[in-house]
Amino acid sequence: KNQVEQSPQSLIILEGKNCTLQCNYTVSPFSNLRWYKQDTGRGPVSLTIMTFSENTKSNGRYTATLDADTKQSSLHITASQLSDSASYICVVRALFMNYGGSQGNLIFGKGTKLSVKP
Amino acid sequence: EAQVTQNPRYLITVTGKKLTVTCSQNMNHEYMSWYRQDPGLGLRQIYYSMNVEVTDKGDVPEGYKVSRKEKRNFPLILESPSPNQTSLYFCASTPTRFGTEAFFGQGTRLTVV
Numbered sequence: 691k692n693q694v695e696q697s698p699q700s701l702i703i704l705e706g707k708n709c710t711l712q713c714n715y716t717v718s719p720f721s722n723l724r725w726y727k728q729d730t731g732r733g734p735v736s737l738t739i740m741t742f743s744e745n746t747k748s749n750g751r752y753t754a755t756l757d758a759d760t761k762q763s764s765l766h767i768t769a770s771q772l773s774d775s776a777s778y779i780c781v782v783r784a785l786f787m788n789y790g791g792s793q794g795n796l797i798f799g800k801g802t803k804l805s806v807k808p
Numbered sequence: 809e810a811q812v813t814q815n816p817r818y819l820i821t822v823t824g825k826k827l828t829v830t831c832s833q834n835m836n837h838e839y840m841s842w843y844r845q846d847p848g849l850g851l852r853q854i855y856y857s858m859n860v861e862v863t864d865k866g867d868v869p870e871g872y873k874v875s876r877k878e879k880r881n882f883p884l885i886l887e888s889p890s891p892n893q894t895s896l897y898f899c900a901s902t903p904t905r906f907g908t909e910a911f912f913g914q915g916t917r918l919t920v921v
Contacts, residue, residue: 721906733812733898733912734851779851783908796910800850 692717694799702805707770711802713763713780721785725754725765728777737765745801760801763772763798770806810835814899814913821889821920829884831899839905840882841866842874844895847917849896857882858905876915889920 693761695717722741726734738749740756740763747754751774753766775801780799787801812833821827833840841856843866853866857876872891873885882901885903901915 724909728837729914731896733900733914734910735912736909798851800848805898808865 691745692782692797693736694780694797696778696799696802698802699800700803700805703804705729705754705770705772705808708766708768709804710801711765711778711780711804713765713782715763715780715782715799717761717784717806718796719785720761721783722760722764723756723783724781725752725763726779726781730776734778734779735771758804762787768783772805772806773806775804775806777803789802810899810911812899812901812911812913814897814916815918817914819918820890820917821914823890823920824888827889827918828917829886829888829899831882831884831913832880833882833901833911834880835901835903835911836879837901837903837911838879838906839902839907840870840876841900841910842882842884843898843900844893845898846895854884854897864897884909889918891920894918896918 697712703733721722724739725737725739728734738754751768779801783795798807815830838859842854843851845851852868854872855874857863861872897916902910902911
């Protein structure tokens with residue numbers, strides 16, 4: 691069964707500290723993986739996309755990694771800011787082979803809730 | 809500005825009173841979908857539409873209806889809302905069903921009492 695598991699479920703850190711969020715998936719065949727940031731009460735917004743051939747990609751203070759062999763991804767946040775407080779959702783797209791099916795084969799993780807404290 | 813617009817943002821209603829949550833996108837996307845988000849359960853797909861007049865059930869369709877008469881609009885209809893439909897709802901669109909990025913609306917917080 692295609693699944694995306696995220697850890698930890700929640701995390702509290704002090705402003706200025708670094709943190710790493712984890713995403714493990716069993717989706718096959720794999721197409722790509724996106725990290726979304728969701729501020730409280732708002733819609734998720736894409737941070738970065740990782741394809742099969744990419745190992746690391748940075749977007750400002752956010753760095754995503756992908757190990758396609760172990761089916762793991764991480765999102766590292768450097769020098770955290772109060773505005774980083776949000777839920778971070780890992781979404782994996784399966785390579786669609788057949789017509790039909792829901793979600794365009796997007797499989798969502800349940801998210802990690804990050805709280806950055808002053 | 810490219811966006812997905814949902815209305816209303818907040819809604820409190822009573823059990824059994826039909827309601828519609830509207831969703832509109834201005835990006836000419838083919839693929840649209842509705843999700844509900846509940847604590848500890850993440851985003852779960854309710855219905856999706858691959859194009860005009862083409863809709864299908866997602867993972868949690870019970871108690872909901874949708875329609876896609878125009879490409880830009882994808883309303884979510886609750887014919888007889890119940891308290892277990894109290895949730896945060898999101899509409900999303902992608903260029904095609906193979907689009908790599910989903911664009912989400914701002915969300916509708918629905919409370920059914």
